[in-house]
Amino acid sequence: MAHSRLHALDIVQKRTTERIEAPSNKISDYFQTDVFSLDQMKASLSPDVFKKIKQAIDKGKKIDMETADQVASAVKTWAITKGVTHYTHWFQPLTGATAEKHDSFFNAQKGIEVFAGSMLVQQEPDASSFPNGGLRTTFEARGYTAWDPTSPIFVWGRTLCIPTIFVSYTGEALDHKAPLLKAVEAVDAAATKVAQLFDRNVNKVNASLGCEQEYFLVDKALYMARPDLVMAGRTLYGHNPARGQQLDDHYFGAIPSRIYNYMKDFEIESLKLGIPVSTRHNEVAPGQYEVAPLFEDINVATDHNSLMMDVMKRVAERHNLQVLFHEKPFSGLNGSGKHNNWSLITNTGTNLFQPSSSARENLQFLVFLVNTIKAIYDNGDLLRASIASAGNDHRLGANEAPPAIMSVFIGSELTAVLDELEEKGNIKIDKGENMYMKLGIDKIPQIILDNTDRNRTSPFAFTGNKFEFRAVGSDQNVAQPMTILNLIVAEQLTDFHKAVKAEMDKGTDKKIAIVNILRDYIKASKKVRFEGDGYSEAWEKEAEKRGLPNVKNTPGALEAFVSKKSKDLFAKHGVMTAEELEARNEIYLENYMMKLQIEARVMGDIALNQIIPTAVKYQNTLAQNAQNLAQLKLDNKEIVKNIELISGYTKDLTSLVHEMVEKRKELNKIEDMHERAAKYASDIKEAYFEKIRYAADKLELYVDDELWPLPKYREMLFLR
């Protein structure tokens, strides 16, 4: 088997790459051609039906069956011209992948292609194997997918894909999308009320999202020779290469042609699907890259991120590449994240996080800025829970970017503004005076956008006209963190609005009331603001002093998710019931535990089946050599030393693997899922993974390169 590595290396040497040509030099010629877009609808539906669809999209109005029938018929006609034969309800169950079940348009009884409104609106996938956390008992295993008209229908391959939400027979959410839609509604309602304090024309606030997606690429042949990558998505073994990322020569460097062709290929596919990809570059680690689309409405951006990840995986096959979305595929190198750029934009076109030259608008800007900071301060634990996963623990729990401590970075200019406001908040404003000037908020420099010192170590940073949630994992469905972010901001804005109204009822001037409350919030949430190096040990100590939570692993982080406070919050805004939260918590814990279990098994298998036999073989060769030397009365001390090292590490490896297996058997008997998951973290992962890996990685250094069975880091990272 050693030779699967050599064989793979041979294949990689012979790879060629094909130049990818776009359908046209102008992206606008092929952008959205595989989407049943608004334009497409307008062209193919009667004005009456189009109006109803538009209302459903913009205002959440219900769609009647007659309208659905007309849309279905138009979609079918459009899809058939594109060579489509099947349709599917496309959804995002809690497995972390997207799901689809294809049904043919062809109806054999009628002998024609059929697609009725009822098929568009609802489907009943056999859902018993999707995670449900006990929400569905097996005798009531039905789940429904329901069309979400706010996200456009698209064609992928030969299949018509209808974005849907996925709920149980009794209406509980079984997917990532349903809660997101509700949280987005909640933040719309709360933010609209607050924005109306400044502008009565505002009647809707849309949350926007732009995701920067990081990923690694590895040659397919090398990938296939690494059971750990195939089974666990990350390398469980592998000695650090002599050259890693210390030269910093990869970041923003020239993109190798094979990679470039892959990028271009998946970008073309994404653009056809209406995903507005716009940025590509090399990332910090060798073999690591980033892609970012332009921001969109949060619901669409969330679907687009999941879809783009699917597209990236499938297109990689054509290029004999494997894309790795795992948060930490290679130890010792940077992990991958997914920066979530988030803002709130009114129907009148104002970005509520955009500082402006108008003093009045700036007060509004400060209201949204400060309320968001306060929301993070009050709910840092919940935000941490929203990004908890086995993969992300490798970033958040380790001393790597960003830390598990939820803090907010706003830059020195805005810090000065908030400080001044805090200090001067008590100032009495006389009639006719310019309050804005007196408080120093008359001119927040517009240049902030270019000016914000880019603190790359903050998990939650203000970057000019948006917040950037950087702690999100690269492999995560962003719906979960975005549900929680929008929910906590909705809650905060609701409180704020209530407080302003109460002051106004007492006869306080509106602006004064707003400023007074902001000042209280600035003081109350000051501890969550941090401008320094988020990766430093000093910050960990400082954060502890400030009382900010620093939860390092998933089972610990998830506790916040099912706290009384969290349940009340979710229920108050109608985002999820206590039962739904409990179910989700159960699913996440089980998923976490299973991931560690798989990693532990794969570690054991590779050690026993590949590494130890290889080490023994080489040890025998050395032993033979030592004997030969002795016979010839030559000095064999150094050889014997090597044999001792190899046999020592082999012994360690063997006994540790056996010990870990025994421990697993013990833990698998624990009934309570939280306890089992927590024990898997402490008694399996923390107790064994590093130690086992250490012995194996040492062996990689000592054993003959020709014999070593697993592609090495230098090969996976530098050969392409």
Ligand code: ADP
């Ligand atoms: P970087 O953070 O690397 O400097 P950019 O500033 O170019 O990158 O933006 C990264 C992402 O943020 C892109 O997806 C971009 O469309 C998105 N973005 C820009 N402005 C906003 C906004 N107001 N709301 C949400 N996302 C935004």
Ligand code: MG
């Ligand atoms: Mg960014």
